[in-house]
Amino acid sequence: MRLVGFAAGVCAVLALAGCSKAVDGQPEASGAPLTKEQLFDPCTVSDSVLRAAGLDLASKDSNLFSVPRAEWKGCGWRADGYFVSFMSTVYTTEEIRSNERYHGFKDVTVMDRNGLQFYIGNETPPVECEIAFDTTQGRALVNASKFVDSKSTTDPCALAANAAPHFVGSIPR
Template sequence: MRLVGFAAGVGVVLVLSGCGQSVDGQPEVSGAPLTKEQLFDPCTVPESALVAAGADPASKDDNPFSVPRAEWKGCGWRASDFFISIFSTTYTMEKFRENTLLRDFQEVTVEGRAGSQYLIGDRNPPEECGLVFASGQGTITLQSSKASSSDSTVDPCLVLNNAAPHFVEVLPK
């Protein structure tokens, strides 16, 4: 059942992944593209950050893709009527901006960290929101997705903006 709530957010991952094709302009370490092993592992986020962000550590989904993705690592948790997901990827912030599934990008600063906020999909009102940050361990995106079973009218960006400060401090720079 948890996978249903992650489906749309994972759809972003699948659209960006392009069936495993290589992508120009990937984050690099010492001039070489990052490998999956070099990406930040979102499942290592401390329980204290999850609790502070309103997520239930016991609801952890460490396999939000169902099948391995060479360019991604991800983890997600239930947070009341929403899912909070964290992904790291070899794809650049520019690739996020080029993705037609993502829209309404806004430059933001969260706890002193520059990033971009975006909406996922074309639903109005939106049911998913994301924040993307560059890091030395890949591009990191935080996402808030309304659970399919929820009738909440809360803006997913509000949920994400309230949760993000608790995660930003533990994400790699």
């Protein structure tokens, strides 16, 4: 039953994230189009990073999108009352900024990496936030999303900001 709840939560996260929605434009980094094979693989992050971030290693979901996605790679884990996903995408920062599902953009620095933080969806208060980092292998994203039944008043961007420092060292330059 917990697995069904987890799967339902992940589906909700992905629906809110707009992962099923196409983003206009051509994916590219440094002027050259990227393919999924060229993306950084976030699922290779070490167990020590996941433990440090307070994630349940046994809850790993390496099929975040339920169907293969040519534009994304990623894995997700449960934390205390929320999910954390670590993903990579071929979409550029400009394409992320132009996606109507994303809002509240804020430039942030996590450790020594510049990132773009934003909310996903139009729930009030917000339930999902991502921080995107540019890399030579696409954009790397740390996503935090509250459980569907969460009563927490914690801002999801605070959850993403707390998780992100643990992942930054795993993100390629």
